[in-house]
Amino acid sequence: MDPDQDYSFEAELWRSGAANASWYFLTVPVEISQQIRFMASKTKGFGSIRVRSAIGDSRWNTSLFPDKASGCYFLPVKAEVRKAVAISVGDRVSVELRIG
Template sequence: MITVTSALCVWNGEKGSWHFLTVPADQAVEIRLATISPRTGFGSVRVEAAIGDVRWRTSIFPQKEGGYLLPVKADVRRRTEIRPGDEVTFTLDLV
């Protein structure tokens, strides 16, 4: 299990907005070592994420800097009452 604290960020694109949390490169070493075998599209890695008691399965996506992005859907944001800019502690388990 990997525990991270990160600010909830928003990326606005032409087709909508994405909310995500960042796993910094120094905390992503365990993920990279555990997923040396071929990954799925875009190099994504399947995980079970949790914020407090709210758990969901999703994929994290690699960043050029060596970290990963965890997308956070609207349902999860509502259930955990988090908003952009909030510092959020979350956990990841590789699936």
Template sequence: MKFEFEAELWIWEARRSDNWTFVRLPVEASEEIHDLAAGPRRGFGSLRVRVTIGASSWLTSIFPGGGAYVLPVKRAVRKAEDLDAGDIATVTVELLDF
């Protein structure tokens, strides 16, 4: 299952010095994913995904938090796609292992 959406990049305040940057999945998509993922999950409730932003694709996990899943956007992708916190990105998230 794939979800495509636009989201703003933001820095996790608790790890601001490390520059951990995320996007938040839409609430509707998060609710649908939550329903699909019912049952035991990996650490912190994470789910494995394949992500595409621009020409960059990578494997990572999404994590529940604040009423929606959040997705870390690694530095190499931000650099390759010329993205910074506050920018809006078009994101495709594909659930794996379903």
């Protein structure tokens, strides 16, 4: 993958999993997911891609996870970030990703 590829998009926060083990995600739009997949020469594990993410002033390192059904990547959003930017399920947010 080429160094430092940047992407920006808006997405709605959603929750997956049982109530006692919930995960919160943003779905990377299909067009951006396709670009990322095309540019990714090697991925680890089951296709995850390391990224630096930002919502507002909150920044964190994580991985994008591929979803075969939708063809998109999912971006996990940890509790610390959700609290810092005051977002909850259903909120639409602006996201920045840096890959590389």
